[in-house]
Amino acid sequence: MRVNIDVDQSRCVAAGHCVSAAPEVFDQRDEDGVVVLLDEAPAEHEHEGVREAALLCPSAAIAVREAERRL
Amino acid sequence: MSEPKPLPIAARSEGCPFTPADELYEMQRSEELPRIMVPSPLLDEFEAATITRYEDAKNALSDTRLRMGFVFDPDAPRTMLNQPGNLLNYNGADHSRLRRMLTGAFTVKRVRSLRPMIERIVSDRLDAVERAGAGADLVRLFSTPIPTLVICELLGVPYADRADFQHRAQVGLDVNTSRETQIQNLAEMDEYMATLIASHRESPGDNLLGSVVRDHGDELTDEELVGIGNMLLIAGHETTASMLSASTTLLLRNPDQLAVVRDEPDAVDGAVEELLRYCSPATAMPRQAGEDMAVRDQEIEEGERVVVSVLAANRDLPEAAERDLDRLDVRNPPKHHVAFGYGAHQCLGQQLARMELRIALPALFNRFPELRFACSEEDIEYRTKALVFGVRNLPVTW
Numbered sequence A: 001m002r003v004n005i006d007v008d009q010s011r012c013v014a015a016g017h018c019v020s021a022a023p024e025v026f027d028q029r030d031e032d033g034v035v036v037l038l039d040e041a042p043a044e045h046e047h048e049g050v051r052e053a054a055l056l057c058p059s060a061a062i063a064v065r066e067a068e069r070r071l
Numbered sequence B: 001m002s003e004p005k006p007l008p009i010a011a012r013s014e015g016c017p018f019t020p021a022d023e024l025y026e027m028q029r030s031e032e033l034p035r036i037m038v039p040s041p042l043l044d045e046f047e048a049a050t051i052t053r054y055e056d057a058k059n060a061l062s063d064t065r066l067r068m069g070f071v072f073d074p075d076a077p078r079t080m081l082n083q084p085g086n087l088l089n090y091n092g093a094d095h096s097r098l099r100r101m102l103t104g105a106f107t108v109k110r111v112r113s114l115r116p117m118i119e120r121i122v123s124d125r126l127d128a129v130e131r132a133g134a135g136a137d138l139v140r141l142f143s144t145p146i147p148t149l150v151i152c153e154l155l156g157v158p159y160a161d162r163a164d165f166q167h168r169a170q171v172g173l174d175v176n177t178s179r180e181t182q183i184q185n186l187a188e189m190d191e192y193m194a195t196l197i198a199s200h201r202e203s204p205g206d207n208l209l210g211s212v213v214r215d216h217g218d219e220l221t222d223e224e225l226v227g228i229g230n231m232l233l234i235a236g237h238e239t240t241a242s243m244l245s246a247s248t249t250l251l252l253r254n255p256d257q258l259a260v261v262r263d264e265p266d267a268v269d270g271a272v273e274e275l276l277r278y279c280s281p282a283t284a285m286p287r288q289a290g291e292d293m294a295v296r297d298q299e300i301e302e303g304e305r306v307v308v309s310v311l312a313a314n315r316d317l318p319e320a321a322e323r324d325l326d327r328l329d330v331r332n333p334p335k336h337h338v339a340f341g342y343g344a345h346q347c348l349g350q351q352l353a354r355m356e357l358r359i360a361l362p363a364l365f366n367r368f369p370e371l372r373f374a375c376s377e378e379d380i381e382y383r384t385k386a387l388v389f390g391v392r393n394l395p396v397t398w
Ligand code: SF4
Pocket: A007, A011, A012, A013, A014, A015, A016, A017, A018, A019, A028, A033, A034, A035, A053, A056, A057, A058, A059, A060, A061, A062
């Protein structure tokens, strides 16, 4: 199983849940706290954190697409 | 539709100040969105559709059609709901533009870097409690000074001025004061903040106000900077102070839960989320419909006010089927809650608040493992009617 992540920086309100939930996948820009995606297709062990980040994000700035196999 | 019922905005049960009032639960069960009368010194008493279910609350708070409902009117007297610079007075693009000027100071990384400063402040306050001896009031010696000192350091506000701004913050958040008092109170806050802003304009300090002036000073008027400063100062100390007092009181009433926070460092982060859910210090969030819309097929007309009960919504999380959400269970943290709101206005300072709670609570119980009330439980006075729930006095012994 593979996940693809999209972040919409224009929606981000810099609440930081994504960084707490999956620190290896998300970061925040220093100057304005806006989400930065470090890894578009993270390894399996990060998936739970990534799903949690998408769920917790208050501005729906994170979209996770699950794909059975590489398209 | 039935007549709107009068109800205090922060309705809590007669029996327990941490439990939502029965009426709130009744509203939650009702299919119809109930209309209630909400007292407010600034808007007078207003009628509002009440949202009490978790899913509805999340949807409503992230729905851009629901606006903050206080559009800045330069000709009307300045109040906390009519002030340039205050994020709560903005919607949409204006709101994001302003908010982004501040968010850099509240990232997870920046807040983590404040840990040593917060630890030092907490440990100093614990010394002060110890010196005061049995009967020490934690509200005065611990829960209020910690976030106040933190926000003062962060913003660049002299701590020596705290008595005045703390008093003004209390007045500002009290729904029982008159409109005149509110206007006068804000005028005093503005005057104080204007002096600080002027000195930062002259030489921007190495702190948050200084960096906002340095980076965005040209785009912001002095009035906006004053509003930003007021908002950060009030929101930064009053809510966290209330949450520290409320959660300490709650844990003292539940010694087995207190023991977890004291003895299990791994459980602390989760415990803080459960305490936030259970106390819901910012009890209710008002909005106004910018156009005709619906919540769960219930019509809300343009211009109608809506109030989201965070307290009630936090007792209605999806996990309600698996556990009793009226029971405090710090080992079983909620997966998500709306204690900090949701959507574009979700609390800007939430990571800072979390950090303060995660440091201060275990430190308190470790320094005083035998901590208990120094008065009978009935003598604790709760602030159940203000916009922010809290405790007025918390004498303890150990
Ligand atoms: S959780 Fe959402 S709003 Fe918060 S920083 Fe991450 S992307 Fe931005």
